[in-house]
Amino acid sequence: MTQHPTRMRRKAWLLCVPLMLAQTHPAVQAQQPPDQIVELRSNGGYTSARLADDVTQVDLAEQVQGACRFNRSWGYDLTNRELWTNDGCGGRFRITRSYAQGGGNNNSSNNAGAAVAAVAAIAGIALLANQHNRDDDRRPGYPDYGNGGGGGRGGEIRVDGRLCLDVSKGNFRPGNALQVYECNGTDSQRFRVGRGGEIRVRDFCLDVERGDPRDGARVVLWSCSGSRSQQWTTRGGQIVSQLNGKCLDVVDGRLRPGNPTMVYQCNRSPSQRWWF
Template identity: 45%
Template structure:
């Protein structure tokens, strides 16, 4: 009997093939390629630059530490970066769109004598990548081992605890513009977060958002409709949660672990009020 994962992979192939065929019919030399890299954090943050046209990264073998997506390893397709932290080490399969001739182990796509052909190939590769990512999102997330799990097409989040055992909480209820605070843990919907493969922290169908993209210390964090902005992308760095936009940390304002205290952005300092667990 074919497993659900096998069926999902077959579905992705069926979706991608018509687009690939259309590209080939148009004479564009785009193709999918894979390469494998090994990366180990050695207790600290390490990164590897992804090749041009990268569309996905998969951990295929753990070689050190406890590797959990979004916590001790992850990737950012926009910034072309694969990263590990907290002792995680492993072999990673990188899928990317190559152009022209050349082996699949090459870091960069082959050069072309015609700049227009290269531009067209990259555009076509982006179309294929987008469709493949949409088709694979649901089953990819179910395969993760980090505890942030999708459930029947929706998602099931978890609490994020900070100093004093208080939980991150969208004040009152999840509505646009409501601030992020800490509050007594109560399993409410406004305290259950999903960390997506895009680096978003979702709660109640909205995203944690650094208000107005403010890069300054003290910037407010609010619930806001997800829009893919850099101020809605986050990275776990040990027990810290850092903005991919400013590099600053989620911090309990003034270090006061009391119900109702705002969670703000502040330069990372390793303080207890910037340490989170989930």
């Protein structure tokens, strides 16, 4: 079968990308800067410290007070460049930085930055070209599973950029759990927000099981009733229950496919950051 000329040109261009990347710039050698230790203590409430733009990882080096549990009483957010503690946790934290901005000579850093920028630009163009190719191949009438939480057939509610809120096992029945799962565009990941603050999927609503006000209460499907256990609002990327002021979260803060959801004290951890 003869291929469309436009698609042949796109494929040929994409095949050239690896060669262009290889010729962008030779590898840059620079010394890794030493790790930095930062001490941060919670006085019982939320406390945070600013992270530099070149920080890539934070680890708890030593607990100095309270009970420090990752994504519960301490954590970090590289998007907002923030290290935080809560609930009395105090610790000494090891800050790992990238060499591109944190060490080496200026010429090496500048060259590395130029190389990264060139790679990012080429990769971005390649992704756009590939997206156009997929759009051309879409079958007539095939649904476009784009994001967007309100109205119509609904859309995905994402966490961590790679997982979606999901109906466990695709089983639409009262009492079935909600979980996080790899985004796949199925009906079990299509949610819409109602006028009363309810979050709907098909004919069901997200519900705090049995109106339980405690940390760890499960979030399940239930027939829509307008009760406070089914009313939600958003605040700074968090989805907050109007029943108890707690946030939609993932059990143990572990963002892994198949882990169930719950409500938990709002602490701005990555497992409580959702977007439509």
